[in-house]
Amino acid sequence: MIHTVFSIVEPINRLVLEIMPGVDRINIVDDYIVKLIEARGGITPEISRIVASHILAVEGEGADAILVTCSSISPCVDYARPLVSVPVLKIDDPMTDMAVQMGDRIGVLATAPTTVKPTSELLLKKAGQMGKKITIEVELKEDALEALTVGDKESHDRILLDSITSLSGKVDVIVLAQASMAHLESKVDENTRQKVLTSPRSGVEQAKKILGL
Numbered sequence: 001m002i003h004t005v006f007s008i009v010e011p012i013n014r015l016v017l018e019i020m021p022g023v024d025r026i027n028i029v030d031d032y033i034v035k036l037i038e039a040r041g042g043i044t045p046e047i048s049r050i051v052a053s054h055i056l057a058v059e060g061e062g063a064d065a066i067l068v069t070c071s072s073i074s075p076c077v078d079y080a081r082p083l084v085s086v087p088v089l090k091i092d093d094p095m096t097d098m099a100v101q102m103g104d105r106i107g108v109l110a111t112a113p114t115t116v117k118p119t120s121e122l123l124l125k126k127a128g129q130m131g132k133k134i135t136i137e138v139e140l141k142e143d144a145l146e147a148l149t150v151g152d153k154e155s156h157d158r159i160l161l162d163s164i165t166s167l168s169g170k171v172d173v174i175v176l177a178q179a180s181m182a183h184l185e186s187k188v189d190e191n192t193r194q195k196v197l198t199s200p201r202s203g204v205e206q207a208k209k210i211l212g213l
Contacts, residue, residue, distance in 0.1 A: 002054050003029045004070040008179050012069055015204050020213050026061050028054045034072055037114045043075050051076035052083055059084045065210050067091060067203065069179050072114040074122065087210045091179055091203030092122065099197055100126045100134060103172020107137045109163055110177040111145035111156075119177040137171050139163045148180075160184055168192045179203070 001016075003009055006029055013025055036047055051073050058066055066088045068077050074090040081088050096119070099106050106123055110116050120136050127134040141163055147155035160176075161184060167174050174196050176184060182198035 001025065001027050001067045001069055002051070002058070002073075003027065004033050004073060005029075005031060005180065008069055011182070012179065012200060012204070015200055016207075019201075019204050020208050020211070023211075023213070026058050026063055028058060030054060034070070034112065034114050037072055042117065043073070047073070048076045048079045052080040055080045055084055055088055059086055065089060065207050067207050069200075069203070071119050071177055071179075071199070072112060074118050089203070089206055089210065090122075092119065092177070092199040094202035094206050095175060095197045095199040096122045096126050098202070099123060099173050099175050100130055100132060102195075102197075104132065104134050105137065105171040105173075106134055107139065107167040107171035107174040108177050109139050109141070109160065109167060109174060109181070111141050111148070111160070111181070112178060113140060113142065115177045116140055119175065123175070137167065139167055157184060157187065161187060164188055164192060164196060168195055171195070173197060 001012060009027055009029060016023060016025055033050060037043060055066055063086060065086055068074060069091045071092045074092060077088050077090050100123060108119050116138055123136060141159050144156045144159040164174060176198045179200045182200045185193060185196050185198050188196055
């Protein structure tokens with residue numbers, strides 16, 4: 001598993017142990033990549049090479065499948081796949097598939113600017129493959145990220161829950177664009193929850209399927 005934030009490592013590993021008990025795990029965390037994306041204004045060949053180097057490294061350590069847990073670097077997976085002989089998975093692939101199947105109006109909720117473009121482009125790509133036309137409503141809540149950065153998880157969650165409520169009346173389905181937001185799914189009311197999609201569980205389940213477990 002390749003991560004870009006330390007906070008997601010434990011929740012994802014816990015999920016892997018639940019879904020695939022006994023599976024060996026290799027974790028690489030590079031928390032500088034997102035800063036590079038911000039500095040460069042997007043994914044560059046340099047950034048793709050860095051992500052590819054991590055993917056090559058875990059293949060070299062014996063990984064049978066590689067899961068990239070950060071939506072901001074998911075475009076790099078497409079460049080890295082031909083370089084290795086094992087499956088390389090995007091954690092948000094199943095989630096975006098489900099979103100396009102569920103409706104034509106899709107809300108994307110994010111706290112990191114670097115996530116908005118990759119997630120939106122992946123949704124549009126999936127829609128094109130399915131022969132659908134979709135509209136995307138983006139809500140970027142950088143103030144929630146700022147709150148989380150200083151340890152104010154309560155404010156982070158409150159800001160995003162308010163956004164989920166406001167988005168729910170405008171769209172058919174809401175995508176929580178970052179794996180770190182997955183815990184919010186259990187905090188929304190039951191009716192809204194049916195519209196909310198998160199990536200970690202479905203992302204890990206795709207790895208289980210690929211590994212034939």
